Amino acid sequence: MKIRTLLGSILIMSALAAAGQPKVIAHRGYWDCDGSAQNSLRSLAKADSIGCYASEFDVWMTPDGVVMVNHDPTINGVEIQNTPSQTVLLEKLSNGETIPTLDQYLEAATKMPGMRLVCELKTHDSRQRESAAIKKILETVRKYGLESRTDYITFSRDGFHEFIKKAPKGTAVYYLSGDFVPEQIKHHKGRGIDYSIKTMRKHPEWIKQCHDLGLEVNVWTVNKPEDMVWCIEQGVDYITTNDPEGLQKIISELPETKATEKKAKKQKKQ
Ligand code: MG
Numbered sequence: 043m044k045i046r047t048l049l050g051s052i053l054i055m056s057a058l059a060a061a062g063q064p065k066v067i068a069h070r071g072y073w074d075c076d077g078s079a080q081n082s083l084r085s086l087a088k089a090d091s092i093g094c095y096a097s098e099f100d101v102w103m104t105p106d107g108v109v110m111v112n113h114d115p116t117i118n119g120v121e122i123q124n125t126p127s128q129t130v131l132l133e134k135l136s137n138g139e140t141i142p143t144l145d146q147y148l149e150a151a152t153k154m155p156g157m158r159l160v161c162e163l164k165t166h167d168s169r170q171r172e173s174a175a176i177k178k179i180l181e182t183v184r185k186y187g188l189e190s191r192t193d194y195i196t197f198s199r200d201g202f203h204e205f206i207k208k209a210p211k212g213t214a215v216y217y218l219s220g221d222f223v224p225e226q227i228k229h230h231k232g233r234g235i236d237y238s239i240k241t242m243r244k245h246p247e248w249i250k251q252c253h254d255l256g257l258e259v260n261v262w263t264v265n266k267p268e269d270m271v272w273c274i275e276q277g278v279d280y281i282t283t284n285d286p287e288g289l290q291k292i293i294s295e296l297p298e299t300k301a302t303e304k305k306a307k308k309q310k311k312q
Contacts, residue, residue, distance in 0.1 A: 064274055065095035066289050067160055067282040069263045070113055072097070074284055079137035081111045083150050089157065094286050096158035096193070101144055103166070103175035104130055109144035109182060115164065117141055123166055144179065148186040159188065160282075162218075163196040163205070176204050189213070195236050195260075206231050216260055224251040234258035234279070239269050242278075249276050267292060 071078070071085025072092060078084045081099050089097035100113045108127035115121055117133045133141050151159055161179060166172040183192045193214040194205045205215040216236035217227060227235055234257040235248065242248065242261050252259045260280035261273050270292050273281050283289045 062277070063293050064278050064281045066286050066293070067096045067098055067260065067280050068094045068286045069098050069282045069284050071099060072286050077137055079135040079139065081113055081142070082135050082137055082139045083142050083146065084137055084139060086147065086150055086154070089286065090154040092287055092290070094157060095280070096160050098160040098162060098195070098282055099147065100162045100164055101175070101179060102164050103171065103178060107174065107178055109175060109178050111142045111144060111147045113164075123171060144182050145185075148182060148188055151188060152186050157191075159192045161192055161194050163194065163198065163201050165196070165198045165201070169200055172198060172201050173204060176201060176208060180209060193233070202232065203230065214258075216258075218262075224248050224255055224257055227252075227257055228255045232257070234260065236260040236262060236280075236282070238262055239264050239273070242276075243269075243272070246276055249278060253277070264289070271296065 068085070068089035070080040071082065072088035072094065073080040073082065073085040075088055078088050086097050086099070099111050101109050101111055102115065102122040103109045104122060104125060104127040106127050110122050110130055112122060115123065117130065120130055120133055122130055131140060135141060151157070161183070163172065163175060163179065166175060183189055189210050193216065194209060195216045195218055196202050196205065197218045199217070199219065202215060202217045205213070209215060214233035216234055217232055218236050220237045220241040222230070222235070224235065234252055239261055249259050258279040260282060261278050262282035264270050264273055264281045264283045265285055267288065270281060270283070270289050274293065274296055281289055
């Protein structure tokens with residue numbers, strides 16, 4: 043009986059610790075490893091293979107309406123939003139893959155049911171282009187049946203509002219620019235803030251404010267171990283990083299902190 047009680051306590055403690063830990067999001071996929079490249083299909087598969095909670099990627103749309111996965115506005119000097127898709131599709135990533143379309147990316151993701159997707163709309167040249175891109179992105183995500191596991195993030199204030207308005211009810215949309223305080227995010231019906239580590243170090247009080255308002259907190263791009271530890275201690279919900287394996291290791295080795303204990307207790311009550 044005593045052993046069963048002890049085992050029970052251990053299980054409960056493990057569950058509490060798990061509930062209080064931030065979730066790991068691979069920034070532009072897991073690209074800093076053999077054979078990978080930022081925003082490649084390989085980086086998506088690598089993020090899934092190490093058990094990331096989610097994989098983040100960036101999108102641009104060509105003038106003929108093909109959404110491409112790439113961080114920069116250009117690839118090998120070719121400007122994606124001003125070049126026909128057939129020309130853009132001649133370009134290769136640093137690992138030899140052809141630049142992926144959103145279709146290819148999402149099709150691959152359908153085979154990774156355990157991982158969420160964080161789609162970043164890059165800020166296009168005009169509102170019209172951005173709006174057309176949002177329409178196409180939402181249609182494509184729906185086509186692959188990925189609406190329930192795709193979140194949206196953007197630096198574009200207009201894009202943020204439009205995703206909230208047009209994505210299915212309950213879709214998580216986060217704002218990246220750092221110039222909305224938590225009350226404003228709540229007012230505009232965002233899921234939470236997704237701000238840089240620099241911004242969050244300046245405004246650690248926003249973490250509690252978000253949680254008190256029922257919002258979530260994601261922090262990017264957290265690559266230094268000391269910043270990872272700080273985020274964990276502050277009780278953020280998600281950490282976006284170029285080093286997902288390093289972060290997983292730190293999370294697994296850290297003792298429970300006051301913030302995670304408090305958060306876990308709160309989640310248990312709900
Ligand atoms: Mg991004």
